[in-house]
Amino acid sequence: MNAKELFEQIQSKRSFLCVGLDSDITKIPQHLLDTDDPIFEFNKAIVDATQQYAVSYKPNLAFYESLGVAGWLSLDKTVRYIREKYPQQLIIADAKRGDIGNTSEMYAKAFFENMDFDAVTLSPYMGSETVTPFLKYNGKWSIILALTSNKSAADFQLISDSNGLKLYEQVIKVSSTWGSIDNTMYVVGATKAEMLSQIRKLIPNHFLLVPGVGAQGGSLSEVALHGLNNQCGLLVNSSRAIIYADNTTSFAKTAADEACKVRNEMDMLLQAKGL
Numbered sequence: 001m002n003a004k005e006l007f008e009q010i011q012s013k014r015s016f017l018c019v020g021l022d023s024d025i026t027k028i029p030q031h032l033l034d035t036d037d038p039i040f041e042f043n044k045a046i047v048d049a050t051q052q053y054a055v056s057y058k059p060n061l062a063f064y065e066s067l068g069v070a071g072w073l074s075l076d077k078t079v080r081y082i083r084e085k086y087p088q089q090l091i092i093a094d095a096k097r098g099d100i101g102n103t104s105e106m107y108a109k110a111f112f113e114n115m116d117f118d119a120v121t122l123s124p125y126m127g128s129e130t131v132t133p134f135l136k137y138n139g140k141w142s143i144i145l146a147l148t149s150n151k152s153a154a155d156f157q158l159i160s161d162s163n164g165l166k167l168y169e170q171v172i173k174v175s176s177t178w179g180s181i182d183n184t185m186y187v188v189g190a191t192k193a194e195m196l197s198q199i200r201k202l203i204p205n206h207f208l209l210v211p212g213v214g215a216q217g218g219s220l221s222e223v224a225l226h227g228l229n230n231q232c233g234l235l236v237n238s239s240r241a242i243i244y245a246d247n248t249t250s251f252a253k254t255a256a257d258e259a260c261k262v263r264n265e266m267d268m269l270l271q272a273k274g275l
Helices: 003-013 030-034 038-050 071-085 102-113 151-155 166-174 190-202 218-228 252-270
Strands: 018-019 056-059 090-097 119-122 141-147 184-188 208-211 234-238
Touching: 018 030, 018 038, 018 252, 030 038, 038 071, 038 252, 056 234, 071 090, 071 102, 090 102, 090 141, 102 119, 141 166, 141 190, 166 190, 166 208, 184 190, 190 208, 190 218, 208 218, 218 234, 218 252, 234 252
Parallel strands: 018 056, 018 234, 056 090, 090 119, 119 141, 141 184, 184 208, 208 234
Antiparallel strands: none
C-alpha cells in the first residue's frame, strides 16, 4: 500500500483512525479468560466491531512479548485474521526496533515476510542502517520515531544544536532522504500538536502516525489543525479510549460506538480541509 492508496482508504471511510491493540491480559473482559486464546478473542471482537471506522490497526508488541510464546501466537493469529478478513487495513507492528546490519535485516524479515505486517515503528538512533533494510520491501512502511508524547522525550528530542535545530528536527531532516513518502512515516505525539506546524515545514507530504489522542489527553482537532495536508497525511491512533471503554460482555459494541465518534469527528475535520 502506497500513500495514494492509503489516502483513498481514508477518503472512502472518511476516517484516519488507527486503533491500537494494546491488549493487556489483566484488562480485557473477565469472561474472555475462559477461552483458549483470550487475547486473540479480544482482538478479533475489537477488530470486527471497529473495522468500518478504522483504516489501520497497531498491535503494541510489548503486550504480546510479555506473554512469551503464547503472546506471539496470539499476535500472529491477529495479523492473519485482519489480513484475511479485512485486507484493506494497514497493519502496523509497534515494535520500536533499532539495530544495524544483519540484525536489522532479520527484524525486517520477521515483520514483513514471516508476519506480513505493512509497517513497523523504528528508532533511528543508530543511523540509516537501522532503517534501510526495511526500505528494501516494496509496499511496506518504516515509521520513524521523531517527536514522542512522553514527558521524558525532552531529555533528548528537544536538545538544540548551535544553530538552534532540535534533535527531532535533525532526525526528520536527515532520515527523510532515506526513503520516500510512499515508504516512510514519522511518529509525532498528539500532546505535541502545536509543533506539527514546524514538522510540516520539514516534511509537508509525509504521513504522520500520531499517538496520544484519547486517554493520553491529545486533542484531535488540534492535531488536524496543525498536521493535515492535502492528502490527509495523518494516521491518528487511539488505544485505551476505544478498546477499554467497557469491560463487560458489551465491550465490542462500546468500542464500536467510541470508534464511530472519533470517525465522525474526523469526517468533519476532513470536510473542513476540503478533502
